[in-house]
Amino acid sequence: TAQTQVAPDGKKDSIDFPARHQLLAAYRLTPGVRLLGGYEIAQGKDFTTHTAQVGFDVAPWTGAKLTSTLNQQAAGENGARTYAQYGLIQSLSLGRHWTIDATIDASTTVRGTIPQGGAVQPFQTSASGGNGGLGLYGNDGDYVAGTLGAGYRADKWSWNGRVELRRSDASDRFGVTTNLVRMLGEGKTLAAGVRYYTVVQRNGQTARSLQADVALA
Secondary structure (H helix, E strand, O other): OOOEEEEOOOOOOOHHHHHHHHEEEEEEEOOEEEEEEEEEEEEEOOOEEEEEOOOOOOOOOOOEEEEEEEEEEEEEOOEEEEEEEEEEEEEEEEEEOOEEEEEEEEEEEEEEEOOOOOOOOOOOOOOOOOOOOOOOOOOOOOOOEEEEOOOOOOOOOOOOOEEEEHHHHHHEEEEEEEEEEEEEOOEEEEEEEEEEEEEOOOOEEEEEEEEEEEEOO
């Protein structure tokens, strides 16, 4: 796959949307093993980064997926950085209605330093960096994150919920999300969701967010 992203006005001020040029490839060795590779050039307001990635993902058993990549990143005058990303996803069905799943993923700098940008939203890592894939800023540093979720599906309604804990160089984050969908009849659906997050920065500052919504379609 290949993609290019540029702002309509040509500006590069946003940390979330720099000008990006990305090339990714995957090769299936066996039905359960894929080799991954990619290269990205991202041009932001303050600097340009070049990131190369190589790794694999494996389905070791039913409902599981293991991913690991080694990345080499150069960011202008900030020098080079080598970092590893790895994660494990496990999903398990419990009978006809219940499903539970757990994930763990992390990013660890092997050598070098992380280029810093001006993130605005403390509840979410910048779009270009942090969780998975090639990254530009990775504004919250090295991290390890885990989630535990569950879902229930009946004939006319379904529910799912998830708890997340994330620890990084910049902050600790805890989050809870839950969603409910109910069919009300032919062509009518009611959906509701609640999301709560709390973030504690290393300097002691704390932020909390609570969102709830209801939708009728």
